[in-house]
Amino acid sequence: MCGIQGSFHIDALPSHCQAHRGRDNTTTTHTSNASLTHHLHAVNGHVKQPFTTQSTVFLTNCEIYNADELAGGRNDAESLHNYLDDHHVTNKALTNVDGVYALAHYDTATKELRLARDLIGVKPIWYYHGDDGFAFASEKKTLLQADLAVENIQELHPRHILSYDATTNQVSTTQRAFDLLTPDEEDQDDVEEAARTAAQHLENAVTKRIPDDEDVAVLFSGGVDSALLAHLLNDHDTGVHAYYAGIPGEDSRGRAKQVADDLNVPLTVVDIDVDNRLEDVADIIDDAHYVKLSVALAFDAAAEQASEDGYKVIMSGTGVEELYGGYHRQQSTNDVNDECRSGLRRKYFTDLYRDDTVTMNHGLELRTPYLDHDLIKHAMAIPHDVKQVTSKRVIRRAAKHLGVPLHVAEQPKSATQYGSGTANELKRLAADNDEHVGDYIQRRCTPPDTRVATLLSTGKDSCLATQRMIDYNYDVDSFLTVKPEQENSYMSHAANIDVAKKQASAANKSLLTETSAAQKESELDDYQRLIHRAKRERGVEGVVTGAVASEYQRQRIEQICDRVGVKPYAPLWHTPGESVIKQVLKRGFDVIIEKTAAAGFDDSWVEKHIEPHVLEELRELKDEYGVHVAGEGGEFETLVLDAPFFTQRLVINDSDVVSDGRVHRLRINDVSLQAKDE
Secondary structure: OOEEEEEEOOOOOOHHHHHHHOOOEEEEEEOOOEEEEEEEOOOOOOOOOOEEOOOEEEEEEEEEOOHHHHOOOOOHHHHHHHHHHHHOOOHHHHHOOOEEEEEEEEEOOOOEEEEEEOOOOOOOOEEEEEOOEEEEEOOHHHHHHOOOOHHHEEEOOOOEEEEEEOOOOEEEEEEOOOHHHOOOOOOOOOHHHHHHHHHHHHHHHHHOOOOOOOOEEEEOOOOHHHHHHHHHHHHOOOOEEEEEEEOOOOOHHHHHHHHHHHHOOOEEEEEOOHHHHHHHHHHHHOOOOHHHHHHHHHHHHHHHHHHHOOOOEEEOOOOHHHHHOOOHHHHOOOOHHHHHHHHHHHHHHHHHHHHHHHHHHOOOEEEOHHHOHHHHHHHHOOOHHHHOOOOOHHHHHHHHHOOOOHHHHOOOOOOHHHHOOHHHHHHHHHHHOOOOHHHHHHHHOOOOOOEEEEEOOOOHHHHHHHHHHHHOOOEEEEEEEEEEOOOOOOOOOOOOHHHHHHHHHHOOOEEEEEEEOOOOOOHHHHHHHHHHHHHHHHOOOEEEOOOOOOHHHHHHHHHHHHHHOOEEEOOOOOOOHHHHHHHHHHOOOEEEEEEEOOOOOOHHHOOOEOOHHHHHHHHHHHHHHOOOOOOOOOOEEEEEEEOOOOOEEEEEEEEEEEEEOOEEEEEEEEEEEEEOOO
């Protein structure tokens, strides 16, 4: 991996900010209005960039596996340059590229810059666009350190090609088809057939990622994902070394040692000092999210040691869960593949940017065989009922076909943050200081200004999701509300939706609204306009939704975010209903029921506050009528009067209850704000 950066009409970005991404060479090319810099991490030939012709400048951070088929060149980067000079940076041309990349192609004659990256988003690229000009870089921190306005900084969406006109200072984007998620091969109904084909694809994916004349390190946990990589590398007589990092004394290191011995792979075990490493790691990954930090702490310690031992390439098992259903939420859903597709859409910001910045900080190129395009297409063609039986069933059987010992193939999953012990260690450090873990991290680190907006329904789910994002140290900049013109909407909350204005005031947040006719599917256009406004006017990078169980709502918001080019966050997704209510109670929310529409609820439930005894009553209704404890089946809707992030509370001054058969609703005529200490 390398580092790329450039600026137009504004001062050149400081080159030292990304020097760690390419320690073999740094070269800058200047044009009449631009400065373009490449940092070289030489694995496949010591070929300097940017590449220039009479009318173009090209720089890339890439691994291209079919470079010889695309065009001639001294290495894969130059082949990609020659190919795109002939075919241009278009969706059609990029579809023929097998590999991962972030690239910048500038036509000095037309003054047009094009930025693009691989569909999954393995290679990162961020950009700034303001009245003063344009800039881009591999890492967000490079743009922040140049003192560019944070509200004008975005991560380029992997399914977008960005065009910048250096003459007019205008930006436009073209959406790319995400065809990896809609494979055209036949379903593989037999688990053994699926496993054998998966084994072939994985072996090919590993083989083409083995560098010439370089040994390979592996981020190792002892689980089947990393064990398979180590085993295949051994089979190719590649000099492979496994690295495991964990808290001293935690249990997983024993498993890692045993598995490494069984595979005859050398293993280095690295102790993690969370207290001393925390602040640096948060700066590296541009994030202060508790889970992301927990994983990054383990990766950072392992990568540091691998780099000190002289390795330049490291492989990881990231992506297995998104292909084969390794998480409980995937196995408990109606369609494992829907969950897998969602994970792959979001992978670039949930995991890949973190992993890239950690490894590159130590001069290591990260390679991710499980995110190979052929493997993804095959995995997405495996039916739900073949995947759903047990966690990662197909890949475990594939491991057996490839000769991995049975007890290794069947190792139970342990997420990195738990297997390494880092998540519990962060909680322990926070508890020692009588703090919530999010508050502890915020005090110790400087949270980046990651701006998000919440789709506010006025109910418990969207408000609890907002609180969760605040706990994760995100900047919830604003609220977004779609007001349906009729009660029955597939996407929007209708009851007392105007109260959103008061909630926004209570939380000191801006509120952007859009009115909708609430017609099925067409109302999605209203959501898209609103989210696009939030990106344009508020500079938000992502949109938060309170989705807990609605596949319809979650999928459509993700699709809209893909089109707009922002990140979808659903921090409550598949949280058990009772757990949602318990979190509402634990965090001190004041929530009332404002509408009921199910058997067992009479008008006495309307305006009832959710308290511990009400949770018990909801449990009884669940036993008698099958009611969802959190109202996810439409049994009831809620209104939040107070939340931890409110500076004032809402007070209902005038209201009445309206009943229509089984439906009972609170109609609020007047609501005001009151200081919390009154």
